[in-house]
Amino acid sequence: MGMASSDPRGGDRPVPAGLADDHHPPNGALSADDDPAPLDRAAVLARLAPRVAEAWSSFDRPRPVEPELDADLEARLRGGLPESPGDAEAALEDAVRVLDASISPARPLYLAYVGSTGLEAGVLAETLAATYDANMAVTAGGADLVERQALEWLAQFVGYPLAEGSFTSGGMTSNLTALLVARERALPGSREHGVGPSPAAVYCSAEAHHSVVRAVEATGLGTGSVRRLGLDERRRLRPAELHAALEADRAAGVTPVAVVANGGTTLTGAVDPLDAVADVCERHRVWMHVDGAYGLPAAGTASAGALFAGLERASSVTVDAHKWLGLQKSCSAVLMRERGGLEAAFGHEEQYMLHHERVTNAVDRTLEYSRPFRSLKLWLAFRVHGAAMFRHWIERTLDHARALAALVDADPTFHLVHRPTLSTVCFRHVPPGVEDLDRHNLRLARAVQLDGRVYLAPATVDGRVCLRVCFVNFRTRPEAIPFVLDVVRELGEALS
Numbered sequence: 137m138g139m140a141s142s143d144p145r146g147g148d149r150p151v152p153a154g155l156a157d158d159h160h161p162p163n164g165a166l167s168a169d170d171d172p173a174p175l176d177r178a179a180v181l182a183r184l185a186p187r188v189a190e191a192w193s194s195f196d197r198p199r200p201v202e203p204e205l206d207a208d209l210e211a212r213l214r215g216g217l218p219e220s221p222g223d224a225e226a227a228l229e230d231a232v233r234v235l236d237a238s239i240s241p242a243r244p245l246y247l248a249y250v251g252s253t254g255l256e257a258g259v260l261a262e263t264l265a266a267t268y269d270a271n272m273a274v275t276a277g278g279a280d281l282v283e284r285q286a287l288e289w290l291a292q293f294v295g296y297p298l299a300e301g302s303f304t305s306g307g308m309t310s311n312l313t314a315l316l317v318a319r320e321r322a323l324p325g326s327r328e329h330g331v332g333p334s335p336a337a338v339y340c341s342a343e344a345h346h347s348v349v350r351a352v353e354a355t356g357l358g359t360g361s362v363r364r365l366g367l368d369e370r371r372r373l374r375p376a377e378l379h380a381a382l383e384a385d386r387a388a389g390v391t392p393v394a395v396v397a398n399g400g401t402t403l404t405g406a407v408d409p410l411d412a413v414a415d416v417c418e419r420h421r422v423w424m425h426v427d428g429a430y431g432l433p434a435a436g437t438a439s440a441g442a443l444f445a446g447l448e449r450a451s452s453v454t455v456d457a458h459k460w461l462g463l464q465k466s467c468s469a470v471l472m473r474e475r476g477g478l479e480a481a482f483g484h485e486e487q488y489m490l491h492h493e494r495v496t497n498a499v500d501r502t503l504e505y506s507r508p509f510r511s512l513k514l515w516l517a518f519r520v521h522g523a524a525m526f527r528h529w530i531e532r533t534l535d536h537a538r539a540l541a542a543l544v545d546a547d548p549t550f551h552l553v554h555r556p557t558l559s560t561v562c563f564r565h566v567p568p569g570v571e572d573l574d575r576h577n578l579r580l581a582r583a584v585q586l587d588g589r590v591y592l593a594p595a596t597v598d599g600r601v602c603l604r605v606c607f608v609n610f611r612t613r614p615e616a617i618p619f620v621l622d623v624v625r626e627l628g629e630a631l632s
């Protein structure tokens with residue numbers, strides 16, 4: 137606990153003799169006994185701070201080449217378990233060099249998969265959260281208020297009427313959390329008795345993220361219960377097909393558990409027609425979950441907000457702050473429109489975690505037990521930057537996607553695979569004379585990764601290999617967009 141003399145509950149309560157003594161030398165040097173705080177605190181912090189600052193400034197601009205690990209360090213990374221204490225500053229130096237030679241999504245031209253920005257506020261919050269290591273499984277005190285406020289701010293940002301929710305480790309866990317709540321609602325008692333032999337189903341588009349399938353597997357419903365439905369011309373779920381699937385299943389005695397709509401698919405950024413999906417879900421009285429792990433922050437913007445009309449009707453939503461809200465892994469949230477579902481799915485009474493009167497513990501509303509104070513990152517980032525800045529940053533990444541699509545369209549040696557809905561663009565290099573374009577684009581993606589000036593990844597759309605770029609990094613500047621295509625063209629021409 138903190139300083140006894142300023143504690144309003146304790147006044148000047150004395151600390152027992154021996155415990156109050158500062159038995160660390162004033163400079164924080166190694167203690168003589170076996171105290172588990174053997175660091176020279178001032179020295180390691182002084183060593184680390186400039187290293188963090190150097191990393192931050194290295195993220196400001198793209199690097200022409202990526203560094204490699206030297207042979208000595210590589211050899212040390214194959215060494216066995218150290219038995220005796222080592223030099224903390226040397227170990228820190230190695231850690232910094234290892235990380236500097238690792239691929240970081242915070243670099244402005246990391247455009248593969250769905251990256252992030254690595255906002256500095258997140259680093260500060262992670263440091264503080266790890267320092268205090270609050271126990272978020274039970275009532276943690278002030279941290280609970282921050283957790284609640286961060287959830288409310290997040291819901292406000294995306295325009296969702298929050299009743300309850302929780303921070304989780306990622307979109308995968310948020311989707312699973314929502315589906316476990318939906319399962320208990322559709323099949324009451326399944327928590328206790330299992331899902332039983334009666335068939336049940338979960339509905340999503342053919343391009344829903346794999347985590348939805350994995351979550352369904354974890355609910356015990358089985359992969360066979362996933363109905364992956366066809367796409368319209370904008371790669372969105374078709375509400376009429378959803379309605380037909382629900383009707384057919386009901387007629388066949390199948391219990392619909394949930395519909396998972398996309399709030400931005402990973403492959404192309406497609407946003408399902410949420411209002412029309414909500415109509416179908418209401419008609420069939422089915423849980424509607426929106427997987428907005430990647431795309432949902434765009435709901436808060438002027439230019440893309442309308443795509444998410446109907447979001448407020450969803451029973452639950454997933455949104456990852458460690459993607460388009462710029463923060464470090466891991467920081468996702470699952471938001472619920474009604475109160476009580478989380479406790480129905482996860483609440484319990486244990487001898488080692490009693491409920492004080494009728495107050496539930498945080499762990500009664502989460503899938504995880506021990507979990508870090510993730511929300512502090514988002515809370516601090518909103519406090520430091522403000523929601524308007526996030527909207528501005530997200531708008532800029534949406535502009536990058538539109539700009540890249542326009543450049544691709546204007547160059548006959550490229551083919552734009554889809555019009556960007558959000559910040560993802562898939563395109564192919566189609567130089568004259570190359571017959572196997574799939575092989576060419578796969579080799580090209582590899583060549584771009586090895587080159588290192590830009591980092592993107594290959595993907596397949598409708599069975600064809602393409603290059604996929606996703607703009608979620610607030611450090612990417614508008615001037616970089618023509619450069620991205622120039623690099624791809626240069627390397628593509630060398631291969632063709």
Ligand SMILES: Cc1ncc(COP(=O)(O)O)c(C=O)c1O
Nearest residue numbers: 250306307308345347402429430
């Ligand atoms: C739409 C969507 N849902 C879920 C996930 C899984 O999120 P996480 O990696 O945070 O578990 C992703 C990851 O990219 C995603 O894009």
